[in-house]
Amino acid sequence: MDAIDVIHAKRDGAQLSDAQIRWVIDAYTNGSVPDEQMSALLMAVFFRGMTAGELAVWTRAMIESGERKDLSSLGRPTADKHSTGGVGDKITLPLAPLVAACGVAVPQLSGRGQGHTGGTLDKLESIPGWRADVHEAAYLAQLRDVGAVICAAGNDLAPADKKLYALRDVTGTVESIPLIASSIMSKKIAEGADALVLDVKTGSGAFMKDPDSSRELARTMVRLGEAAGVRTVALVTAMDRPLGRAAGNAVEVAEAVEVLAGSGPSDVVELTLALAREMLAAAGRSEVDPADALRDGRAMDVWRRMITAQGGDPDAPLPQPAEKHVVPAPATGTLTRLDALAVGVAAWRLGAGRARKEDPVSAAAGVTWTATVGEQVTAGQPLLELHTDDAVRIPRALEALEGAVGVDTDDRPLPLILERIGG
Ligand code: URA
Numbered sequence: 001m002d003a004i005d006v007i008h009a010k011r012d013g014a015q016l017s018d019a020q021i022r023w024v025i026d027a028y029t030n031g032s033v034p035d036e037q038m039s040a041l042l043m044a045v046f047f048r049g050m051t052a053g054e055l056a057v058w059t060r061a062m063i064e065s066g067e068r069k070d071l072s073s074l075g076r077p078t079a080d081k082h083s084t085g086g087v088g089d090k091i092t093l094p095l096a097p098l099v100a101a102c103g104v105a106v107p108q109l110s111g112r113g114q115g116h117t118g119g120t121l122d123k124l125e126s127i128p129g130w131r132a133d134v135h136e137a138a139y140l141a142q143l144r145d146v147g148a149v150i151c152a153a154g155n156d157l158a159p160a161d162k163k164l165y166a167l168r169d170v171t172g173t174v175e176s177i178p179l180i181a182s183s184i185m186s187k188k189i190a191e192g193a194d195a196l197v198l199d200v201k202t203g204s205g206a207f208m209k210d211p212d213s214s215r216e217l218a219r220t221m222v223r224l225g226e227a228a229g230v231r232t233v234a235l236v237t238a239m240d241r242p243l244g245r246a247a248g249n250a251v252e253v254a255e256a257v258e259v260l261a262g263s264g265p266s267d268v269v270e271l272t273l274a275l276a277r278e279m280l281a282a283a284g285r286s287e288v289d290p291a292d293a294l295r296d297g298r299a300m301d302v303w304r305r306m307i308t309a310q311g312g313d314p315d316a317p318l319p320q321p322a323e324k325h326v327v328p329a330p331a332t333g334t335l336t337r338l339d340a341l342a343v344g345v346a347a348w349r350l351g352a353g354r355a356r357k358e359d360p361v362s363a364a365a366g367v368t369w370t371a372t373v374g375e376q377v378t379a380g381q382p383l384l385e386l387h388t389d390d391a392v393r394i395p396r397a398l399e400a401l402e403g404a405v406g407v408d409t410d411d412r413p414l415p416l417i418l419e420r421i422g423g
Contacts, residue, residue, distance in 0.1 A: 003027070003037040010044035018057045025061035029160040035167055042164070042173040050178040055220070056227045058178070062186035063228070065160035069192030071107060074143055077283035078105045080193040081275055082184060084217070085117035087205040087344035088242035092120045092150060093256035094264075094272050094294075095279075097302035100147030101293040102276070104283040107143055109153035109191050113353045113361065116205070116344030118247065121152055122352075126250035126319055126363035130312030146305045158186040180207065181220040188225070195231040195282030197275055198222070203240030203414060205340025211236065211418055222422035231282045233423040237271060238414035241338045241373045244268040248352040248366015248387065250318040260300040267372070267416055269294075274417060282423065321364040321387035325394050329377040330405060336373060336413065337406030343367050343384075345400040350388040362389050367397075373413040 001023040009016055024041065027033040050058060071078050079099060083089055096106040113119035121132045134142065134151040142149045155162070161183050168174045168183075188196055198221055201207070202214035218234035225232025244265040246255045258264035259272060276290035293299045307314045329335075347353065351362030368385045371377050383405065386397050 001027070003033045003041070007037060007040045007044060010041060010048055013048055015051055016054055021054060021057045022061045025058065025065060025160050029065045029163060038164070038167055039171045039173075042168060042171060042179065045179060046173045046176045052223060055178050055182060056224060059182040059186050059189070059224050060228070062158050062160040062164075062182055063190050066158050066190060067156045068190045069107075071105070071143070071192045073140070074105055076103065076105055077195070077285065078107060078193040079195040079197065079279040079283040080106060080108060080188060080191055081197045081199065081279060082188050083199040084180075084184070084201050084207050086201040086239040086243060087117060087340045087347070088244045088247040088252065089118065089201070090123060090244065090252035090256045091199065091268065091272055091275060093123065093253065094259040094268070094299065094303070095275055096148040096150055097260065097306055098272065098276050098290050098293055098299040099279050100306075101298040101302045102280055102285060102288045102290050104280055104285055105143050106148040106279075107139075107191055107193055108148070108150040109157060109187070110150055111153070116341060116348045116353060118249070118252065118347070118352065120150060122361045123249045123252050124150060124312070126253055127307055127312040127314070128316040130307060131310050134310060142306075142309050146309050147302060148306050150306070151310065153187065157190050161186050175207070177213065177217050177220055181217060181224055185221050185224040185228075189228045189230055193230065195279060196225050196233075197278040197282060198232065198234035199271075199275060200234050200236045201239035202236055202418065203238055203340055204342075205242060205344050206239035211414070215419060215421065218419075218421045226422070231423075233278050233282055234421040235274065235278065235417055236419040236421065238416050238418065239340050240414050242340045242343045243271070245370070245372065246366060246368045247343050247347040248350070249361060249363045251366040251368055251387065254318055257303070260294070260303050262295060262297075265372070270416060278423075319363040322389050323387070323391045323394065325386040325398075326382045327384040327386070327398070327401065328380045329371075329383040329407065330379065331407040332377065332379045333408035335371050335375050335377050335405070335407055336409045337404070337411040338369065338373055339404040342401050342404030343369075346386065346397040349397045349400055350386055350393050351390065364389055377407060
């Protein structure tokens with residue numbers, strides 16, 4: 001095989017053979033195809049796309065570049081959830097213990113924040129003592145004893161994706177539906193859960209800005225999951241405004257704990273329960289109502305055990321910011337716009353996210369808001385609160401928020417759940 005032939009074929013619109021795909025993924029992972037040739041192939045895929053058959057083989061080759069975990073020894077059903085990423089999206093935090101409290105184990109290998117979207121591990125690391133690294137034996141033991149683990153993925157999980165994703169990031173080839181779908185699904189399928197529920201975001205704060213491309217991404221991922229023998233369902237959900245009332249790290253943990261305590265913002269509660277119902281149904285437990293486990297404190301018990309098992313202190317006070325800055329509501333009326341991307345960029349500039357992979361994040365940085373779209377506000381009331389360790393970051397965060405808030409504008413907020421795909 002020769003990389004040039006594979007590049008020519010895709011560039012000219014031909015379909016790649018199974019053998020070509022398997023060879024090129026393997027050769028790139030082991031270093032015999034260099035970055036410059038893979039970059040050219042990725043760009044050809046970006047413009048030419050892939051057929052469903054090509055994509056299934058491409059994804060399988062990515063899974064087979066590492067280990068596919070076997071969780072059958074747990075002796076109970078397993079389900080996982082993946083969100084394509086959004087602002088204020090802390091749903092994994094209450095969801096994993098909630099589903100575990102209903103008898104389905106949740107093996108959740110998560111990532112760190114990229115750009116303006118927060119990372120689950122960054123959020124949990126604001127809990128004093130909590131560790132993201134869990135070794136194989138401890139991982140299985142925690143899944144058996146507690147029922148839920150949220151931790152960092154090891155290097156054996158789809159290593160082809162690690163290289164491909166880093167290359168896509170610097171070659172302008174991230175925003176391609178087949179490349180996004182294969183990247184996400186190779187990791188999720190390799191995790192070994194029986195069932196997978198995808199939360200595909202749509203709107204300014206999401207990867208996919210419009211509902212049609214979000215639906216296409218959802219359908220593509222559901223097809224890949226089913227082809228690999230994993231029961232897969234997707235919800236397409238709103239990310240035109242941020243979720244809940246907080247975006248950042250510690251502020252999102254605090255909000256997740258409120259949800260587990262039986263209160264919390266209604267959109268976070270609604271989406272957590274909707275995803276929990278899908279996970280339970282896909283794992284064969286549709287008769288269980290997760291609202292009961294939220295109400296009677298069982299989900300909170302699992303949360304506390306899950307945090308403690310990874311060295312965290314669920315009772316420790318969360319980090320507080322050195323500086324706060326209040327932004328008032330600009331007018332009286334209905335809040336019709338609270339732009340997700342702007343809030344995400346503001347939180348990022350306040351220190352909640354990183355500019356480069358190796359940068360640290362601030363646990364205390366973030367943005368909170370007192371009203372969300374559809375609610376009444378009064379001119380001058382405190383609307384947004386910016387949190388940071390370093391006051392010099394505030395002016396740039398305020399710049400990001402210019403035009404982000406609208407009262408009685410003709411914006412039409414999306415429904416929280418637009419569509420269910422698969423199942
Ligand atoms: N998340 C991933 O893991 N991969 C992508 O390509 C995009 C988002």
